[in-house]
Amino acid sequence: MSSLAIEQSESMPSAPLAEKRDLVGLSREELAAALGETGVPEKALNMRVRQIWHWVYYRGVTSFDLMTTISKDMRDDLSERFRISRPEIVTAQVSSDGTRKWLLRLADGQEVETVFIPEEDRGTLCVSSQVGCTLNCRFCHTGTQRLVRNLTPAEIVGQVMMARDELGEWPSPPDGRQITNIVMMGMGEPLYNFDNVKQALHIVMDGDGIALSKRRITLSTAGVVPMMARCGEEIDVNLAVSLHAVRNDIRDEIVPLNRKYKIEELLEACRAYPGAKNARRITFEYVMLKDRNDSLDDAKELVRLLRAYDIPAKVNLIPFNPWPGAPYECSDPATVKAFSDYVFERGISAPVRTPRGQDIMAACGQLKSASVKLRRSETAA
Numbered sequence: 138m139s140s141l142a143i144e145q146s147e148s149m150p151s152a153p154l155a156e157k158r159d160l161v162g163l164s165r166e167e168l169a170a171a172l173g174e175t176g177v178p179e180k181a182l183n184m185r186v187r188q189i190w191h192w193v194y195y196r197g198v199t200s201f202d203l204m205t206t207i208s209k210d211m212r213d214d215l216s217e218r219f220r221i222s223r224p225e226i227v228t229a230q231v232s233s234d235g236t237r238k239w240l241l242r243l244a245d246g247q248e249v250e251t252v253f254i255p256e257e258d259r260g261t262l263c264v265s266s267q268v269g270c271t272l273n274c275r276f277c278h279t280g281t282q283r284l285v286r287n288l289t290p291a292e293i294v295g296q297v298m299m300a301r302d303e304l305g306e307w308p309s310p311p312d313g314r315q316i317t318n319i320v321m322m323g324m325g326e327p328l329y330n331f332d333n334v335k336q337a338l339h340i341v342m343d344g345d346g347i348a349l350s351k352r353r354i355t356l357s358t359a360g361v362v363p364m365m366a367r368c369g370e371e372i373d374v375n376l377a378v379s380l381h382a383v384r385n386d387i388r389d390e391i392v393p394l395n396r397k398y399k400i401e402e403l404l405e406a407c408r409a410y411p412g413a414k415n416a417r418r419i420t421f422e423y424v425m426l427k428d429r430n431d432s433l434d435d436a437k438e439l440v441r442l443l444r445a446y447d448i449p450a451k452v453n454l455i456p457f458n459p460w461p462g463a464p465y466e467c468s469d470p471a472t473v474k475a476f477s478d479y480v481f482e483r484g485i486s487a488p489v490r491t492p493r494g495q496d497i498m499a500a501c502g503q504l505k506s507a508s509v510k511l512r513r514s515e516t517a518a
């Protein structure tokens with residue numbers, strides 16, 4: 138906030154920041170409409186949108202002064218009415234394994250986390266879609282927080298832009314990028330915030346800006362069946378499904394959403410997922426919980442189901458990341474290995490995921506919990 142204020146403290150009197158409209162997160166159509174309202178002539182709108190889009194999403198500027206293809210008068214006018222925002226970084230942590238986690242504060246004081254996971258051949262940004270979550274999955278620490286609200290398109294795109302600021306990734310390099318992939322696997326259920334997630338991902342995929350390919354974006358759902366077809370048709374990114382169990386009684390317990398949409402319905406929606414073919418397999422996430430879902434019978438049933446529904450699939454086995462008071466333990470390494478081998482031997486890829494960023498509570502299911510706890514103990518102190 139303060140840095141924005143400094144950048145914009147030109148000679149022109151400025152409207153208070155809160156009254157300025159954020160250009161980040163607007164679709165091209167909304168941007169054109171916003172510019173039209175300021176008096177930009179109709180026939181110039183397309184060109185102006187193209188120019189501003191390039192500065193905002195390709196160059197990553199946050200100040201209108203830097204938009205040198207636009208006249209000084211118009212830049213001054215734009216900076217009086219609009220802003221180009223970023224979420225405020227509260228803390229930035231780096232794990233011993235190179236994973237980074239940012240705690241971000243939004244305009245209304247709510248907080249979310251974003252995680253960057255560097256690997257040898259790629260770098261994955263894990264983006265949040267909601268503040269908190271409604272799903273209450275029993276093994277997920279994020280799920281012990283209540284849902285506060287959906288994130289706006291600006292707040293979702295803003296996580297990507299903030300991470301690119303931090304990693305020094307402007308202007309958008311076609312090669313040698315650090316953020317090569319995005320997963321909607323942070324806090325929240327993205328299919329419960331469909332419209333905003335859709336708008337944000339379309340901005341991220343737009344070829345004149347950040348230009349991340351849809352093949353490098355994965356949306357993860359706990360199984361919001363009625364939204365899955367639209368996800369494929371309207372967003373058209375890779376799908377991951379948090380399956381975690383192959384029997385309805387167990388899944389009812391660990392993913393309560395299963396009480397609404399049973400495994401059979403979920404797998405039918407996966408089978409029908411637009412574009413689900415071998416080139417675009419569906420990822421099934423499977424958290425390994427000791428004595429709950431980790432037997433060879435479970436592995437066997439998993440293979441049977443994926444075959445019966447004829448789903449081009451890969452399975453990600455996630456060793457359970459513990460948290461204080463969690464009602465589960467992680468499966469033994471030998472059990473995880475046996476499960477993985479069984480599935481692999483039947484022709485379905487089932488790697489065991491190495492937990493990343495555990496020392497900074499950045500691993501799956503651990504998001505925000507630490508910061509919330511810290512805040513509580515700070516206020517208690």
Ligand code: SAH
Binds near residue numbers: 456502
């Ligand atoms: N709501 C969406 C997006 C969240 S993705 C979904 O459920 O898919 C977060 C992933 O981490 C999910 O697969 C979730 O099941 C998994 N996860 C949550 N808590 C975990 C834990 N303690 N250990 C390992 N994985 C966990």
